[in-house]
Amino acid sequence: MLFLQLALLVVLPDGDSKDDFQEPTSFRVIYSSSFYNPSRVQALGSAWLGELQTHGWENHTGSFIFLRPWSKGNFSSEELTEIEKLFHMFNIEFNQIFHNHASQWQLESRPEAWLSTGPSPAPGHLMLVCHVSSFYPKPIWVMWMRGKKEQQGTQQSDILPNADGTWYLRKSLDVEAIEADGLSCRVRHSSLEDQDIILYWEHRSSTGWIFLAVIVPLVLLTVLAFWLRKRWTRCEPPSNLISLE
Numbered sequence: 595m596l597f598l599q600l601a602l603l604v605v606l607p608d609g610d611s612k613d614d615f616q617e618p619t620s621f622r623v624i625y626s627s628s629f630y631n632p633s634r635v636q637a638l639g640s641a642w643l644g645e646l647q648t649h650g651w652e653n654h655t656g657s658f659i660f661l662r663p664w665s666k667g668n669f670s671s672e673e674l675t676e677i678e679k680l681f682h683m684f685n686i687e688f689n690q691i692f693h694n695h696a697s698q699w700q701l702e703s704r705p706e707a708w709l710s711t712g713p714s715p716a717p718g719h720l721m722l723v724c725h726v727s728s729f730y731p732k733p734i735w736v737m738w739m740r741g742k743k744e745q746q747g748t749q750q751s752d753i754l755p756n757a758d759g760t761w762y763l764r765k766s767l768d769v770e771a772i773e774a775d776g777l778s779c780r781v782r783h784s785s786l787e788d789q790d791i792i793l794y795w796e797h798r799s800s801t802g803w804i805f806l807a808v809i810v811p812l813v814l815l816t817v818l819a820f821w822l823r824k825r826w827t828r829c830e831p832p833s834n835l836i837s838l839e
Contacts, residue, residue: 620644637685658681681752700787703760705729707736709779709793715768722769722795724779727762735782738767745769745777754809 617660621643639651645692650659656678660666666674706728710719725738732753738745745767753763765779774795 648690703730707791719732720765720771724765728760736765739778
């Protein structure tokens with residue numbers, strides 16, 4: 595998203611202009627446009643008398659919002675309508691000029707990527723998923739790779755819009771679990787300047803946890819048995835007692 599703000603400053607005399615010690619009052623008209631993508635632009639307008647906001651502007655209707663009882667000043671309804679039309683035309687023309695030269699403003703957003711697994715498609719198989727989000731403009735190249743070889747079984751979802759005007763997609767690959775090691779997801783986008791994003795799949799094995807789950811109880815049982823044997827030995831009666839017979 596690109597944000598641009600224009601301000602028009604008019605200095606108005608405050609009170610008697612003959613008083614050299616009177617500070618002038620500024621009247622500012624502020625226009626701002628937020629460019630999310632070529633099809634989504636939000637424009638805002640406001641006017642300020644010193645630190646007091648006196649006017650707002652409705653983007654969709656092109657109408658002024660008078661925030662004070664005296665905000666209309668001495669303008670007639672016809673004059674205010676003409677000013678609103680001029681302001682609305684300026685908004686349309688400015689946005690059109692900007693979009694015609696958007697490439698010079700480098701309106702881009704770098705993608706973010708991460709890996710996950712989806713539901714297992716078959717016993718002994720993994721569904722590897724590469725998520726790519728927050729990129730703009732829309733054209734992008736994403737592929738599951740093994741070394742420099744593209745994996746032809748890669749499947750792409752629809753490219754969906756995010757709330758901020760950027761885009762999101764995912765690439766999935768059905769692969770046998772024993773063949774998942776060595777795979778990577780590569781992302782190419784104009785905002786990356788030939789520095790592709792490469793995410794390597796790391797095999798997430800549960801063998802280590804199974805090993806710990808078996809070994810740790812065995813160790814504890816061995817220690818417990820040794821401790822009980824030692825205590826029992828201490829409690830045994832002496833073997834050299836003299837018989838009373």
